[in-house]
Amino acid sequence: MADQKNDRYDELMSHNYDGIQEYDNPIPGWWHLIFLGTCVFAVLYIVIVHFTPIVPSREEAYNRKVAAAEEAQFGKLREMPMDEIKIRTIMGNDAWLSTGQSIFNGTCTVCHGKNAEGISGLGLNLTDDNYLYVKNIMDIVDLVTNGTENKKMPAQTNLNPNEIAMVAAYAASLRGKNVPGPEGSDAGEAIEPFPDPIMDQSGG
Amino acid sequence: MAEQATDQTNGAGTQKHPDQSGLEAFVYDDKIVRMFAWATVIWGIVAFLVGVIIAIQLAFPQAGFGISFLSFGRLRPLHTNAAIFAFAGNAVFAAVYYSTQRLCKARMYSDLLSKLHFWGWQLIIVCAALTLPLGITQGKEYAELEWPIDIMIAVVWLVFFGGNFFMTLIHRRERHIYVALWFYIATIVTVTVLHVFNNLWVPAGLVYLVQHGQMPSPELALKSYPIYAGVQDALMQWWYGHNAVAFFLTTPFLGLMYYFLPKAAERPVFSYKLSIIHFWSLVFIYIWAGPHHLHYTALPEWASTVGMVFSVMLWMPSWGGMINGLMTLRGAWHRVSTDPILKFFVVGITFYGMSTFEGPLLSIKSVNSLSHYTDWTIAHVHAGVLGWNGFMTFGMLYWMMPRLFQTELYSKKLCAMHFWIGTIGMVLYVLAIYAAGITQGLMWRAFDANGRLSYPDFVETVTVLIPMYWIRVVGGLLYLTGACIGLYNMFMTWRTRPEKYEETVHYAPALSKGYKGDPPAKVRLGTNTKLGVAGDKFLQGNWHRSLERKPVKFTIWVFVAIAIGTLVEAIPMFMVSSNVPTIATVEPYTPLELTGRDIYISEGCYNCHSQMIRPFLWETMRYGEVSKPGEFVYDRPFQWGSRRIGPDLAREGGLRTHLWHYLHFKNPADVSENSIMPRYPWLLSGKINFEEIRGRVDSMALLGVPYGDLLNEGKTVEHAKDQALVIALELEEQGGPPAEETMDKKVIALIAYLQRLGTDISKEPVETDAEEVSP
Numbered sequence: 001m002a003d004q005k006n007d008r009y010d011e012l013m014s015h016n017y018d019g020i021q022e023y024d025n026p027i028p029g030w031w032h033l034i035f036l037g038t039c040v041f042a043v044l045y046i047v048i049v050h051f052t053p054i055v056p057s058r059e060e061a062y063n064r065k066v067a068a069a070e071e072a073q074f075g076k077l078r079e080m081p082m083d084e085i086k087i088r089t090i091m092g093n094d095a096w097l098s099t100g101q102s103i104f105n106g107t108c109t110v111c112h113g114k115n116a117e118g119i120s121g122l123g124l125n126l127t128d129d130n131y132l133y134v135k136n137i138m139d140i141v142d143l144v145t146n147g148t149e150n151k152k153m154p155a156q157t158n159l160n161p162n163e164i165a166m167v168a169a170y171a172a173s174l175r176g177k178n179v180p181g182p183e184g185s186d187a188g189e190a191i192e193p194f195p196d197p198i199m200d201q202s203g204g
Numbered sequence: 205m206a207e208q209a210t211d212q213t214n215g216a217g218t219q220k221h222p223d224q225s226g227l228e229a230f231v232y233d234d235k236i237v238r239m240f241a242w243a244t245v246i247w248g249i250v251a252f253l254v255g256v257i258i259a260i261q262l263a264f265p266q267a268g269f270g271i272s273f274l275s276f277g278r279l280r281p282l283h284t285n286a287a288i289f290a291f292a293g294n295a296v297f298a299a300v301y302y303s304t305q306r307l308c309k310a311r312m313y314s315d316l317l318s319k320l321h322f323w324g325w326q327l328i329i330v331c332a333a334l335t336l337p338l339g340i341t342q343g344k345e346y347a348e349l350e351w352p353i354d355i356m357i358a359v360v361w362l363v364f365f366g367g368n369f370f371m372t373l374i375h376r377r378e379r380h381i382y383v384a385l386w387f388y389i390a391t392i393v394t395v396t397v398l399h400v401f402n403n404l405w406v407p408a409g410l411v412y413l414v415q416h417g418q419m420p421s422p423e424l425a426l427k428s429y430p431i432y433a434g435v436q437d438a439l440m441q442w443w444y445g446h447n448a449v450a451f452f453l454t455t456p457f458l459g460l461m462y463y464f465l466p467k468a469a470e471r472p473v474f475s476y477k478l479s480i481i482h483f484w485s486l487v488f489i490y491i492w493a494g495p496h497h498l499h500y501t502a503l504p505e506w507a508s509t510v511g512m513v514f515s516v517m518l519w520m521p522s523w524g525g526m527i528n529g530l531m532t533l534r535g536a537w538h539r540v541s542t543d544p545i546l547k548f549f550v551v552g553i554t555f556y557g558m559s560t561f562e563g564p565l566l567s568i569k570s571v572n573s574l575s576h577y578t579d580w581t582i583a584h585v586h587a588g589v590l591g592w593n594g595f596m597t598f599g600m601l602y603w604m605m606p607r608l609f610q611t612e613l614y615s616k617k618l619c620a621m622h623f624w625i626g627t628i629g630m631v632l633y634v635l636a637i638y639a640a641g642i643t644q645g646l647m648w649r650a651f652d653a654n655g656r657l658s659y660p661d662f663v664e665t666v667t668v669l670i671p672m673y674w675i676r677v678v679g680g681l682l683y684l685t686g687a688c689i690g691l692y693n694m695f696m697t698w699r700t701r702p703e704k705y706e707e708t709v710h711y712a713p714a715l716s717k718g719y720k721g722d723p724p725a726k727v728r729l730g731t732n733t734k735l736g737v738a739g740d741k742f743l744q745g746n747w748h749r750s751l752e753r754k755p756v757k758f759t760i761w762v763f764v765a766i767a768i769g770t771l772v773e774a775i776p777m778f779m780v781s782s783n784v785p786t787i788a789t790v791e792p793y794t795p796l797e798l799t800g801r802d803i804y805i806s807e808g809c810y811n812c813h814s815q816m817i818r819p820f821l822w823e824t825m826r827y828g829e830v831s832k833p834g835e836f837v838y839d840r841p842f843q844w845g846s847r848r849i850g851p852d853l854a855r856e857g858g859l860r861t862h863l864w865h866y867l868h869f870k871n872p873a874d875v876s877e878n879s880i881m882p883r884y885p886w887l888l889s890g891k892i893n894f895e896e897i898r899g900r901v902d903s904m905a906l907l908g909v910p911y912g913d914l915l916n917e918g919k920t921v922e923h924a925k926d927q928a929l930v931i932a933l934e935l936e937e938q939g940g941p942p943a944e945e946t947m948d949k950k951v952i953a954l955i956a957y958l959q960r961l962g963t964d965i966s967k968e969p970v971e972t973d974a975e976e977v978s979p
């Protein structure tokens with residue numbers, strides 16, 4: 001096409017529509033090249049993505065990410081049974097506690113308030129010594145897992161057991177901060193102090 | 205050929221030339237063009253104004269005032285529909301009516317059809333403006349208008365507009381049809397197909413009337429359910445949605461460009477060959493691209509891939525239009541600096557080029573994973589509509605004004621001012637919203653050092669956008685100001701019109717039969733093989749020249765071109781069941797939940813909330829398990845959404861208490877500081893029409909939803925009332941208002957629906973359904 005450029009450029013066609021004329025110019029070469037390139041890309045993409053094992057399927061790629069993320073986030077927690085030791089271990093590990101805080105901010109603050117100070121009518125203050133549904137630290141795990149019987153607090157079904165353990169540990173760690181909350185948010189009565197954290201910074 | 209004369213020739217009636225035999229006399233109908241031109245500017249201002257109002261609401265949510273018909277979810281569809289169908293629509297009609305007559309050397313076939321088209325279309329717009337703020341909607345983007353209006357659109361578009369246009373083509377006096385007309389043909393054919401197949405429904409009010417013999421309330425009478433559900437509905441909707449962009453906002457505007465740009469520039473079109481290639485490749489490829497709106501959703505991956513690769517291949521066909529536009533200006537560039545009309549066209553075409561590069565870019569899956577659900581898409585469409593559609597429209601209007609009103613343009617200075625204010629407004633809007641989109645997209649996927657979300661609280665990712673939302677308000681206001689200046693200029697020009705418009709009589713011979721005017725194809729190559737000669741002849745395009753003489757055949761080929769992509773995508777999706785694997789525990793919505801779902805649709809919740817969790821870690825960590833195709837089999841229409849101004853709701857069920865939802869609807873800011881969601885006080889006081897739930901359930905049953913025993917007389921209403929009472933009592937126990945106050949209120953139905961969302965997959969499978977069969 002390039003060789004025709006000089007002699008055939010800007011040659012008017014015989015067309016005339018309401019005064020509009022058209023040139024018989026060739027289509028630019030780069031237009032053809034890119035168009036062809038995108039067509040080749042289309043074929044290659046389909047073949048490589050759908051008919052070869054080079055690229056993992058959408059589901060496989062996601063599952064791999066999940067597995068890697070679980071390893072990185074929970075480490076040895078995954079092998080520990082859901083008991084007081086596990087919660088205390090998390091409470092003694094800054095990284096895990098900060099994960100618990102992140103879960104808390106995405107899940108719990110809508111009812112318990114940004115600083116866990118409680119929201120009138122919706123959620124209790126979690127920073128004081130008064131508890132309504134909790135007698136010991138494992139009751140927090142039970143609350144997050146199953147909610148309350150009177151449905152004032154729903155079960156958090158989107159969290160997996162390790163996330164529940166972490167958010168429960170974080171919630172327990174808030175005790176004693178005594179952030180002032182709205183009226184009624186201090187319902188319940190004072191309970192025994194929670195057991196001490198097991199200080200262990202490894203694995204987080 | 206043209207002569208001045210004052211004698212009237214009516215309609216398409218053909219009079220003979222007084223002197224020469226064989227010539228027919230005709231007068232162009234410019235009155236109808238004037239009407240469409242006025243409608244374009246006036247509806248344009250309405251569309252921009254509503255846009256500014258909802259832009260303010262996002263930056264300052266109190267601007268909804270707790271009034272139902274001013275709420276974002278109801279006004280946003282009004283904004284989009286007004287911009288697309290009222291502003292761009294009337295602009296297209298003005299362009300088509302002006303240029304088709306001149307390109308065919310014929311008056312529009314029927315003045316009556318022209319008038320019916322004009323007034324019918326304006327009536328549709330008025331109906332849209334009345335129904336959408338009242339929450340009467342189908343809940344599918346850009347296809348919100350309810351079924352009676354759908355029928356009006358089909359009639360006005362195909363019969364009045366299409367009929368008038370095609371009959372004009374048939375009665376034309378110009379042998380060949382020009383490229384602008386090809387694009388108009390593609391527009392009319394494809395929009396008809398899109399509109400009809402995306403709007404197949406069962407009207408709930410009619411079902412209620414037939415089954416129960418009672419007159420439905422207006423609310424139920426105007427309610428319909430689509431025949432498609434879930435994944436299939438999503439495919440059809442975005443096949444429609446994307447091609448509304450293609451065939452309502454692209455092809456007719458390319459037609460407009462091909463007529464008005466060479467006219468204004470007084471230059472020949474750059475390349476006839478390019479016109480042919482880019483027309484056919486555009487029409488054939490565009491129709492496939494829809495699934496790129498559904499990347500990583502429950503749509504099967506193969507469909508997503510098809511949508512993506514065809515979008516990538518669409519890049520050059522789109523740019524063919526841009527090249528032909530800009531290259532046509534060769535030799536006229538010196539005039540661009542002084543002529544604001546050419547300025548409008550240049551910026552319009554440039555924005556077209558940018559948008560059609562960005563479109564393929566956004567369709568690439570990995571890019572889309574970032575851009576989807578964010579403001580990036582909003583920025584993209586505004587670059588397209590404000591830049592391409594808006595500026596092409598204004599350029600055309602300014603060029604037509606002196607010709608339509610047969611006087612001088614009132615002020616070229618104001619015209620230039622419109623151009624600059626509009627351009628600055630547009631750039632402000634687009635840059636701010638690009639920044640907002642990318643910011644929010646990156647925040648959603650940001651992980652901290654512990655592998656958790658850096659911004660777990662969704663509201664954080666919205667609050668940070670507010671300054672950019674204010675810049676958008678300023679940009680939008682500037683664009684609106686520009687349009688108002690345009691209206692003023694048009695009004696002042698109109699005021700200096702002559703007392704009586706002159707009607708020029710034109711003469712041309714009717715087309716004779718048995719045309720043999722084609723020059724034979726040259727043998728150019730030094731080849732004597734039959735194949736070589738045939739190939740060379742094909743490349744010379746004579747076959748296309750002959751197609752240009754046969755509008756009916758041309759139309760059929762356009763139809764074939766758009767049918768291929770449609771059928772290849774739709775048939776497997778409907779026929780192959782592996783595309784939507786069933787999930788045993790997914791059950792139909794209860795009558796009350798269905799009612800709540802209809803409220804969700806009516807309030808336009810889908811404008812801000814998605815219901816689709818994509819397979820990304822940052823997404824499942826925030827919202828829960830990945831959404832499955834089988835979860836949506838009872839969703840008519842699907843409500844996956846396209847923008848997350850609020851969080852995804854696919855797994856909302858059970859996460860919060862009834863009381864939380866109740867207080868949140870009353871005033872979101874009370875429970876979620878910095879939330880920009882509007883208040884919904886009318887849901888707390890509005891009552892559920894329990895009797896008419898039968899119409900809703902019966903319609904769904906008609907579409908094959910297994911409601912079984914519930915359909916027996918009385919059971920539906922009873923079941924709904926029972927469920928409402930249970931929720932109202934739970935709400936009371938949680939500290940809400942007394943149950944007798946809330947048990948018949950709309951908010952209860954909506955809560956019932958929200959608490960059900962996404963919960964079915966975690967239910968224990970039931971071995972038999974013996975329970976349901978027992979009396």
